[in-house]
Amino acid sequence: MAYPYRHPKEVRLLSEHFGDPHARRLEGWRERGGYRALEKALQMGPDAVIEEVKTSGLRGRGGAGFPAGVKWSFMPREPVKPQYLVCNADESEPGTFKDRELLRWTPHQVIEGCIIAAYGIRAKQAYIYCRGEFFETTRVLARAVEEAYEAGYLGKNVVGSGADVDLTVHVGAGAYICGEETGLMNSLEGRRGQPRVKPPFPAAHGVFGMPTTVNNVETLSAVPHIVLNGGSWYRQWGTEKSPGTKLFCVSGHVRRPGNYELPLGFDFRELIYDVCGGIPGDRALKAVIPGGSSVPILTAREIGCGLDYESVAKAGSMLGCGSVIVMDETTCIVKQVRRMVQFYAHESCGQCTPCREGTAWMTNVLRRIEDGRGREEDLDALLEVSEQVTGTTICVLSDSAAAPVVSSIKKFRDEYLAHIRRGECLAAAAAAA
Ligand SMILES: Cc1cc2nc3c(=O)[nH]c(=O)nc-3n(C[C@H](O)[C@H](O)[C@H](O)COP(=O)(O)O)c2cc1C
Incomplete structure (x- = not known):
């Protein structure tokens, strides 16, 4: 089967060229309409670019769904100090594998989105913060950035517009917490990747203490399509509040x-x-x-x-x-939840006590239950600790660990009780059937 499998119900705007090696190179990308959106954006001017993205209703694809145009409008419009755009390519959330494909197959789509966004928010320097394990992706991306510099899409006086935009690919060390935008900024500055207290928010005090916008790879990949075709065009897909x-x-x-x-x-x-x-x-x-x-x-x-x-x-x-x-039905919910919480315990940066201690403690108790050594009181204790680690830390990593614990105990209590009371896994019976 050719890569990728395509389904007729798909609407391929961002992923149209997945699997096409020619789209990775500048010439191939230009033949497919690449960098026309950038040229249009440079004619429109930065405020009109922000307005178009606002009209589209594009929401951040990194998890929180915050409207991208609104976020951009928080940036100072008459900069008195350097401003930065950061493309978040740390993609480490279990189950997530879209950003790496956007970067790997369509690096120029991401780069074009970064240049347009940087131009809109008046940033002369952009960064793509790449997860450390993305070896092939980083290589493809670095080559594409070089091509974009050679063609005059990056650097001083971008295609004769008078605007300057530099782009640096920064490779992280493979820590999940560096996907959290303030942990990312610390890591980019060469510090430990530990989240910062907000406020101040990045638009006021971001990378190197300067106004900064952080957007996800998928968010920025949608930007050239919106600028080229218009915000209202983008709204033909999706719902009123979740367009595209x-x-x-x-x-x-x-x-x-x-x-x-x-x-x-x-x-x-x-x-x-x-x-x-x-x-x-x-x-x-x-x-x-x-x-x-x-x-x-x-x-x-x-x-x-x-x-x-x-x-x-x-x-x-x-x-x-x-x-x-x-x-x-063959999935053991207790095991799945334990594995997820164990991931968060491993990735906790250790800065906040409830997260550092709570995620490790929850992992141990879940493992005890999974192994048939649990007690019924453990379930209430897990719910209580989940409450204690939610909303009490600098970032939401521990809230994330608590979410599957709370929802699974509420919805699959019988599975936990079977492990605790009889040392029995209900999923194992389904798997054997
Ligand atoms: C623990 C943690 C990990 C995160 N990891 C990522 C990530 O890998 N990629 C990403 O885009 N956003 C990640 N986020 C969300 C970012 O903090 C930020 O909201 C996002 O990059 C903003 O981009 P968007 O507005 O385009 O969605 C993470 C958040 C948390 C709390």
Whole structure:
């Protein structure tokens, strides 16, 4: 099967050229319409660029869904000191694998988005902060940046416009916490990647203490399309409050896992059963995590909704970065939750006591339950500790660890009790059947 598998229901704006090696090089990208949006943006002027992105309603794809144009408008319009744009390419959330594909197949799309955004917010320096393990991606990206400099899209006087934009690819060391925007900024400055207290927010005091905007790779990749075709054009997809298309990373128990670009609001069940071909062996669906490991788990009955920010929130979870993890009846929820919390314990930067101690403690208790050595009181203790680590720390890493614990104990209590009372795993029976 050619890479990538394409489904007729997809709307491929950002992912149209995945799998096409010619699109990676500047000439190939230009032949496919690349850098026309940049030329248009430079004619429009920075304020009009911000307005167009505001009109599109584009929301940040890094997890929180904050409107990109509104974020850009927080930046000083008459800079008195240097301003920065940072493209967040740290992508480490379990279940998420879209940004690496955007960078790997369409590096010039990301670079063009960065230049337009930097121009809009009056930043002369942009950074792409890349996750340390992205070896091939970093190589492809560095070559594309070189090409963009040679063609005059980067550097002094970008294509004769009078605007200057430099772009530096910065490779991190592979820490999940460096995806959190203030941890990222510390790491970029050469400090330990520990989040900073907010306020002050990055638009006032960011990288090197200067006004900074941080945006996700997917957010910035949408920008050239919006500038070229208009904000209203982008709104033909998605819902009123969640416009446009979104890359959904689907993993777990589906026949065709992968990245699928679909209009926001797309039917959740249709994604699993049609686009992804359903569950192998036609086994029953047990649970789904809709937005990466840091959001509450939904049961099979709770996914009768659209995949947009509002509908998923109404169903009791979060769209997050659109990373859909599908679990069938053979999945042990206790084990899955323990593995996720263990990940957060490992990635905690250790700065805040509730996070450092709480995530490690929760991992130990979950492991005890999983191994059949748990006590019924452990469940209440887990819920209490989850409450203690939520909203009490500098960043939301520990909130993320608590979300699957709380939702799974509420929704799959019988599975926990079977482990505790009888040392029995209900999923093992389903797997053996
Ligand atoms: C622990 C943690 C990890 C994060 N990791 C990422 C990441 O890998 N990539 C990303 O774009 N955003 C990540 N975020 C969100 C960023 O802090 C920030 O909100 C985002 O980059 C803003 O971009 P957007 O407005 O385009 O979504 C993370 C947040 C937290 C709390």
